[in-house]
Amino acid sequence: MENFTPVEALIGGVLIGLAALSMLFFNARIAGISGIFGGLLHAKRGDTLWRTIFVLGLIFGGFLLQRYLPSSLEFTVTRSTAIIVLAGFLVGFGARLGNGCTSGHGVCGIGRLAPRSIAASLTFMIAGIITATAFNQLVGGNI
Amino acid sequence: MLPLIMIFLAGIIFSLGLGIAGMTQPEKVIGFLDVMGNWDPSLAVVLVSAVVTFFIGQKLIMRRTTAFFGERFQLPTRTDLDSRLIGGAIIFGIGWGLIGLCPGPALVSSISGDGTPLTFIMSMAVGMYLFEALHLRYSEEPDGGAGPLDAPATSK
Numbered sequence: 590m591e592n593f594t595p596v597e598a599l600i601g602g603v604l605i606g607l608a609a610l611s612m613l614f615f616n617a618r619i620a621g622i623s624g625i626f627g628g629l630l631h632a633k634r635g636d637t638l639w640r641t642i643f644v645l646g647l648i649f650g651g652f653l654l655q656r657y658l659p660s661s662l663e664f665t666v667t668r669s670t671a672i673i674v675l676a677g678f679l680v681g682f683g684a685r686l687g688n689g690c691t692s693g694h695g696v697c698g699i700g701r702l703a704p705r706s707i708a709a710s711l712t713f714m715i716a717g718i719i720t721a722t723a724f725n726q727l728v729g730g731n732i
Numbered sequence: 733m734l735p736l737i738m739i740f741l742a743g744i745i746f747s748l749g750l751g752i753a754g755m756t757q758p759e760k761v762i763g764f765l766d767v768m769g770n771w772d773p774s775l776a777v778v779l780v781s782a783v784v785t786f787f788i789g790q791k792l793i794m795r796r797t798t799a800f801f802g803e804r805f806q807l808p809t810r811t812d813l814d815s816r817l818i819g820g821a822i823i824f825g826i827g828w829g830l831i832g833l834c835p836g837p838a839l840v841s842s843i844s845g846d847g848t849p850l851t852f853i854m855s856m857a858v859g860m861y862l863f864e865a866l867h868l869r870y871s872e873e874p875d876g877g878a879g880p881l882d883a884p885a886t887s888k
Contacts, residue, residue, distance in 0.1 A: 590771060592763055594754055598777035601753020605778070606785025608746035613790060615738035617799035618806050620746060622836040627860040642736050644839060646743015651843035653744070654751035661751035662844040666758040668831050670851060677852040679827025680834060681859025685867075687820020688808075691834045692746075694821075695779060700786030704811050709821040716825025721765035724830060 609697050612643075621693020622647070623684035687713075735801050747840045753778040756841050758832030758848075765829050 612620040616639070625640050654661045668676070684690040687709050689698065694713075698706020754760040754774055763772030798804055828834050833841075833852050841849035 590773065592760070592770060592772040592774070594760075594772075594774050595777050598753050598774040599781045601749045601751070601755065602778040602781030603785050604745055604749030604752065606749075606782040606789065608742045608749060609782070609786050610789035610793065611738060611742040611745065613799070613805070614793050615800045616735055616742070617801075617803040619808070620742065622746075622839070623834075623860070626835055626839065626857075627864070630857060630861045631864050639736060639739050642739045643743045646740040647747045647836065647839045648743075648843055649740070650744040650747020650751065651756075651840040653748065654756070654840065655843055658751055661754065661756050662841055662846075664758065664841075664844075664846050664848055666762055666832055668848065672830055673848055673851045674855045676827040676831035676833065677838075677855025678859040679823050679830070680852075681827075681856035681861075682863050683820045683822070683824030683827060683859075684835060684856075685820070685860045685863040687817050687824055690824060690836075691779075691828075692836050696782045696786055697790075698808075699779075700783045701790055701807070702787070703808060705808070705813060705817055708813050709817055712818050712821035713825035713828060716822045717765045717829035718767055720826045720829025721762050721832070722768050725762070725766045725769055 605692075605696060606700070609692070609700070613697075619693055619697045621689050621697065623681075623690040624688070624693055627681075627685050683713075735803075746836065749782075750837050750840050756837045758837075761828070761832035761834075761837075765832070 609620040612618050620643075625643050629637060629640050629644070651662065680690070687694075689706065689709060691710075691713070694706040694709040699710055750756050755778060760772060760774055763770065764775035793799075794805070824834075831848075831852065833849065835856060838849045838852050838856065842853055
């Protein structure tokens with residue numbers, strides 16, 4: 590467990606919670622990133638600007654991270670293009686089919702004690718654990 | 733204008749939180765999900781601290797009838813579990829476990845110029861788009877896949 594970074598995890602987690610609270614308090618919305626991003630793909634009038642601004646905020650945050658905390662954007666997990674494409678597709682399709690991802694179901698949904706979100710979060714957690722563990726056991730993680 | 737500025741700030745804080753927590757590094761996520769490897773419980777700490785923060789704050793916020801700028805809260809109301817929810821979560825979890833990226837961290841990392849998050853986002857968008865297209869074609873729901881987390885605007 591020498592990779593465990595509890596202090597950073599705690600600070601980051603609280604910031605994520607505060608950002609989601611800000612969305613609820615000022616904008617009356619759940620900060621579900623797959624839903625916000627996905628809504629841009631079937632644009633409706635008057636429903637695109639706020640989504641775009643939120644995504645731009647995420648990307649601008651990435652810019653700040655790159656500048657002041659570059660280690661946070663370093664990738665050491667290497668996957669073949671085929672696996673990246675497959676993973677992206679499954680994440681996108683699954684998040685829309687299941688109405689949410691780690692932010693909407695995981696943070697906001699569990700934080701509201703919503704039964705659907707608790708069930709979805711447990712399910713994707715278990716599916717993720719089985720997949721990642723099997724993958725690393727079977728192919729050593731590099732494919 | 734002010735609500736949009738607050739959304740932009742929320743996006744930035746969310747992004748910084750993900751980065752500081754290490755959730756933009758797929759190996760931290762894989763390190764948690766791969767329970768037989770060199771296990772890294774950081775993701776659990778991130779999730780619990782975010783959930784507890786949100787739980788406490790939303791209790792206070794939901795005493796209000798409207799949000800700060802007078803908008804009515806747009807919250808999911810369904811409580812039933814169905815196969816669509818669980819099936820979607822399984823598909824999502826498999827993709828997440830394969831690479832250690834989910835939508836938020838992928839968007840944050842897209843600025844790095846690394847090909848992995850960009851490829852991932854493009855493929856994710858295709859997956860989302862295909863879902864919307866199939867859903868609009870085959871579902872009787874009138875909302876075209878705008879699920880409970882994406883509830884229709886009620887009032888302004």
